[in-house]
Amino acid sequence: MTTLLDVQLARLLYPLLVEIAAGKTPRSTQQFLHLAHTRFLSDRRVGQLIPARLGRVLAVIRHFTEQHDLPDLTRTVNLPRDHEPALLEHQSGDCFGYSWAKATADFNLYGAIAERALTSPHRLSRETATRVMSDYYFEHREPYAQVMRHMREVVIENLINGMGVAEAFEVEARLLAAYQGRI
Numbered sequence: 001m002t003t004l005l006d007v008q009l010a011r012l013l014y015p016l017l018v019e020i021a022a023g024k025t026p027r028s029t030q031q032f033l034h035l036a037h038t039r040f041l042s043d044r045r046v047g048q049l050i051p052a053r054l055g056r057v058l059a060v061i062r063h064f065t066e067q068h069d070l071p072d073l074t075r076t077v078n079l080p081r082d083h084e085p086a087l088l089e090h091q092s093g094d095c096f097g098y099s100w101a102k103a104t105a106d107f108n109l110y111g112a113i114a115e116r117a118l119t120s121p122h123r124l125s126r127e128t129a130t131r132v133m134s135d136y137y138f139e140h141r142e143p144y145a146q147v148m149r150h151m152r153e154v155v156i157e158n159l160i161n162g163m164g165v166a167e168a169f170e171v172e173a174r175l176l177a178a179y180q181g182r183i
Helices: 004-023 029-039 051-067 085-096 101-118 126-139 148-160 165-182
Strands: none
């Protein structure tokens, strides 16, 4: 399930992927995350970005490129799914030579439409979202006790975006569990 946060991050990180394609040098997941964290230092959403969520964010961009019959721009980032570096270079090669100017305008429209579709009319203020998150956590502490400090800010962002509290906790707990299972 794609969340509003996934689409927001995709819109934020898409230009970074275009820059990487223009530079014709693929990046590892860790290199890309470091670049994103450095570029968007003050953005909490990027600061909480982990490889498991990055896969979801890139899936938003991949869906766009597939719909528009474009080279797969996400191949500029070598995710753990990419076991063969030679295969990665072959598959990402056509995105390095592509002119992304028109596609970028199309992606901005695609992202805006996706954000509108996922935006809930029940958005919360940060203060309310923090209180709702805290209340839910204290009622359901057991399954989240070990991971809460890692997912607190992202859960709050999902609540601000209108996601239900139980769903916000569950989505982030699954992502974090998947990420920690790879470490």
